[in-house]
Amino acid sequence: MAESEYETSHLAHVMRDMEKDYEFAIGMVFSNELEAYHTYVAYAIGKGFGVRNDNLLRNRKGEITRRTFVCNCAGHPINSSDQEKKYHRSEVRCGCPARIKFKVDNGIYEVIEYVSTHNHPFIPEGQKHMIRCGRMMSDTCKCYS
Structure with missing residues (x-):
């Protein structure tokens, strides 16, 4: 099984098994980065927000x-009014404080900080399939697009 196929099936498995009232806690341990990331993405999609990588x-x-x-709404938009933009797109960054931070020791990821509060509305149920971090395409499908 290719790595991307594993990632796709692992994320789908985590999303299917995640409980609606699941919450992270300081001290939780994950065996690797993929498991930590996919678990947080599954949680995020269930709630209605996207995830992106931050500090490393x-x-x-x-x-x-x-x-x-x-x-994905963390941070603030970069104002570059001097330059003309090639494409105009809506800005989603609004300084959202939600995040999860892991301490990594010998490849083991341990939660050391978890902030679950958001300062923006969540994505509605009917649009959750559009969340960027949760889009799942196999390599076969990617070849045809």
């Missing part, structure tokens, strides 16, 4: 020691 800290050896995933 490495030690002197180049090993990951901290990893943060944030709501």
